[in-house]
């Protein structure tokens with residue numbers, strides 16, 4: 001029987017573009033301890049790039065700031081690498097993360113599978129006083145004080161008919177956010193809210209959410225100011241073949 005083997009791309013590293021704000025592009029690459037391995041070939045609306053050895057690197061969508069003059073980043077990390085290198089990053093530089101980037105990440109969030117009729121809504125929070133206030137009712141939310149932006153992943157249990165599904169859907173969205181952020185060179189961390197009642201109430205009050213909406217979690221986002229290796233939690237003894 002033919003054996004399936006996953007082939008990794010030889011140099012699936014990614015990078016950011018420039019023009020005309022070069023200070024933004026090398027940051028993530030530097031933080032990740034590697035130089036920019038690719039060279040921009042073309043820009044709008046889809047650009048392709050090559051690695052320094054001339055090999056084709058891939059394509060990505062050009063994203064600009066609202067002033068229209070900064071192409072921010074693209075990535076060529078493959079899906080498995082983005083999953084396996086994801087870590088909770090809790091320290092960030094003071095760099096801005098654009099609205100376009102956040103929307104791209106939310107596109108990944110909403111691409112998650114849904115068993116509860118798309119129960120999610122997202123609140124994008126940049127207000128520093130709000131990000132700081134979360135620590136008033138959450139003991140493990142200090143990283144929000146440094147984050148460029150945070151996304152609150154909310155569920156509306158009234159949207160789906162199937163009881164108990166909304167947290168599953170919202171958790172799938174959250175995982176997509178974390179993986180997409182990593183693939184784009186951003187650091188991110190899941191900040192748990194649900195099912196701790198004090199945190200749910202605290203966030204509802206802070207953001208003016210209706211009572212029917214339940215915040216599942218927040219995800220802090222920013223350019224990473226810390227570097228972590230892969231978690232390597234694979235345990236072969238947890239894998240059962242055919243029967244338990």
Ligand SMILES: Cc1cc2nc3c(=O)[nH]c(=O)nc-3n(C[C@H](O)[C@H](O)[C@H](O)COP(=O)(O)O)c2cc1C
Nearest residue numbers: 086087088089090140141143189190191192193231
């Ligand atoms: C449901 C859930 C809730 C979490 N809540 C928090 C939190 O409130 N604060 C925090 O710093 N990390 C939180 N984390 C991140 C975990 O601490 C982190 O995933 C774990 O330590 C493993 O590390 P890694 O993500 O770097 O692999 C949460 C993760 C999950 C899945």
